[in-house]
Amino acid sequence: MSNYQVVQRLLKLAWRYRGWCAAMLFLQAVLMGLAVALVQLGGLAIDVIRFYSHDTPNFPTLPFGILFPVHWSPLTQVIAIAVAMTVVAIVRALLNYSYAIISGTLVHRKIVVDLRAEVYAKLQRLSLSFYHNQPAGTIINRVTGDVQATRAFIDGVLIQLSILAMSLVFYLTFMIRIDAMLTLVCLATTPVVWWSSIRFSRIVRPMYDQSRHLFDLLVLRVAESVDGVAVIKSLGRQSAETKSFDRANDDLLNQQQDVFRRVSRFGPSIQLLTQINLVVLLIYGGYLTSIGRLPLGSGLIVFAGLLQQFSNQVGNLSSLTGTIQQSLTGARRVFEVLDAAEEVSQPDDAWLPDSIRGEIHFHNVSFEYVAGNPVLKDISLHIRPGERVAILGAVGQGKSTLLSLLPRFYDPTLGVVEIDGVDVRAWDLKTLRRRVALVLQEPLLLSNTIGANIAFGCPGATREQVRMAARLAAAHDFIEATPDGYDTVLGEYGMSLSGGQRQRLALARALLTDPAILLLDDPVSAIDPETEHEILAALEEASKGRTTxxxxxxxSTLRGADRVIVLDRGEIVQQGTHEELMREPGPYHQVAQSQCR
Known part of the structure; x- marks a missing residue:
């Protein structure tokens, strides 16, 4: 995505909040007017004092043609100007406070919250292939840091550029009214400032891209270390992991220091160019004052105040340039998520059946994660309603992928997957995934109560329905033995439970949706024989009346199946009952023999 396209998208985003932005710009315009009023009142006070000190023959012209009462003394007149300046300063303070409130509300309660929710919602709709291609650190960073960088375009770039443009026109207009030639001479360095800013922006853009990439890697290191803390400790790899993190941290630090050095050199350079304007003012403006062409207070001093304000705005280009590049980099990464293709999407006129029998057909199905590298090859399979089918195969032969095609985590590259004679791509996604339940080998449990974990897919379920699902999954007894029963709060990932207990909770969660089709991805691979017996008993009960x-x-699991499918290199090489497959040579017989030794 080009910078031009990113800016277009950012402008569309800003348009959503145009009312807030307009309010901020209006306040800034008023603040500019008050700033000019303060400077002019200060200049007026000096001219009044000079007049009564007999340094100038003419009384200064008051704003809006106002005249002091004739009986006012010189001191009273100066005090009146001072009071006016105080009132203006108080009003400016109140408006600055209002601006800060509006800005904070827009940034932290509107843009960031809305955009973060939008990105997270899109992540929920994306297929699993997106997550396979994106490291966890990158995804986390896009929801957090990149969203913050994106919103910076609105309040840190768009608003600031608008304020810059307004202030330049505003102050420039007043300076020209005082003396056009003096204005032209004092602003001779401005084109150089603009050219330098554009050139600097082009130089630092790839550096900010690299910073985001290195930060992704750092977040990934933390995420992997937290998830794998038990393995790290068991292998005594704490020191090595610390060194690995330090290297990633140092890489990011060194890269950011390089950016910081460049920005640190650029900022003072811009400030130097803008301060030259003041030197020119003192020389040329002082000359005009000495020959009587320019008043001291309402002329030179007011002009100096306006020029200082103008120079400060131009000097902000140094920080503004960095903010532009950071926001463009972050926005590009956020829009990549928002624009990512939803490979599995809700179909038009989706199929919403009243009931599901659970009949499954795979018609010449092939699937590839990477083009040219098929994981499943020409799979044709018919599974009757209520049938229990076991799938056997070595690691990486496509077993889990085959299961993933049924709830449409992926769509087949070739062929058709049907449930009850209807292509799954025509089904209503929510209905399909509620009626096709998947229990993973490593079940995910949340930091919540046991009851809430079971009811995760059916948040409206009653406690009795939760208990019934737990009984079907043979989980009720151990749940009741916990300190607070179904209200016991589990730790992160349910690590306070055994593997078998976690499996039974995951099974209960799946059964609560009353699925017609139950998919179990090796649920007894990592548990002891006693727990295996409990899980198999639960599965026996849970699979009754369901296609499994x-x-x-x-x-022990294969024997209980009505049929066994053997996958090898993504193809079905054998199928039949346990007894049938034991009578013929092949992969199944080899596996059975190895387990009987």
């Missing part, structure tokens, strides 16, 4: 596909490697 179970990835399995143990004979």
């Amino acid at each position: 596909l179970i990835v399995a490697h143990r004979l």
Whole structure:
């Protein structure tokens, strides 16, 4: 995505909040007017004092043709000007406070919240292939840091550029009214400032891109270390992991220091160019004052105040340039998520059946994660309603992928997957995924109560429905033995429970939706024989009346299946009952023999 396209998208985003932006710009315009009024009142006070000190023959002209009462003394007149300046300063302070409130509300309660929610909602709609291609650190960073960088375009770039443009026109107009030639001479360095800013912006843009990439890697290191803390400790790799993190941290630090050095040199350079304007003013403006062409207070001093304000705005270009590049980099990464193709999407006129029998057909199905590297090859399979089918195969043979095609986590590259004679791509996604339940080998449990974990897919379920699902999954007894029963709060990932207990909670969660099709991805691979017996008993009960596909490697599971499918290199090489497959040579017989030794 080019910078031009990113800016277009950012402008569309800013248009959503045009009312807030307009209010901020209006306040800034008023603040500029008050700033000019303060400077002019200060200049007026000096001219009044000079007049009564007999340094100038003419009484200064008051704003809007106002005249002091004739009986006012010189001191009273100066005090009146001072009071006016105080009132203006108080009003400016109140408006600055209002501006800060509006700005904070827009940034932290509107833009960031809305954009973060939009990105997160899009992440929920994206298919699993997106997550396979994006490291966890990158995804986390896009929801957090990149969203912050994106909103900076509105309040830190768009608003600031608008304020800059307004202030330049505003102050320039007043300076020209005082003396056009003096204005032209004092602003001779401005084109150089603009050219330098544009050139600097082009130089630092790739550096900010690299910063975001290095920050992604740093977040990824933290995420992997937290998830794998048990493995790290068991292998005594704490020091090595610390050094690895330090290297990633140092890479980011060194890169950001390089950016900081460049910005640090650029900022003072711009400030130097703008301060030259003041030197020119003192020389040329002082000369005009000495020959009587320019008043001291309402002329030279007011002009100096306006020029200082003008120079400060131009000097902000140094920080504004960096903010532009940071926001463009962050916005590009956010829009990549928002624009990512939803490979699995809700179809038009989606199929919404009243009931599901659970009949499954794979018609010449092939699937590729990477083009040219098929994981499944020409799979044709018919599974009857209520049938229990076990799937056997070595690691990487496509077993889990085959299961993932049924709830449409992916769509097949070739061929058709049907449930009850209807292509799954025509089904209503929510209905399909509620009626096709998947229990993973490593179930995900949340930091919540046991009851809430079971009811995760059915948040409106009653406590009795939760209990019934737990009984079907043989989980009720151990739940009741916990300190608070179904109200017991689990730690992160449910690590306070055993593997078998986590499996039974995941099974209960799946059964609560009353699925017609139950998919089990090797649920007994990492548990002890006693727990395996409990899980198999639960599965026996849970699969009654449901079409069940179970990835399995143990004979205890394979024997209980109505049919066993053997996958090898993405193809079905054998299928039949346990007894039938034991009578013929092949992969199944080899696996069975190895487990009987």
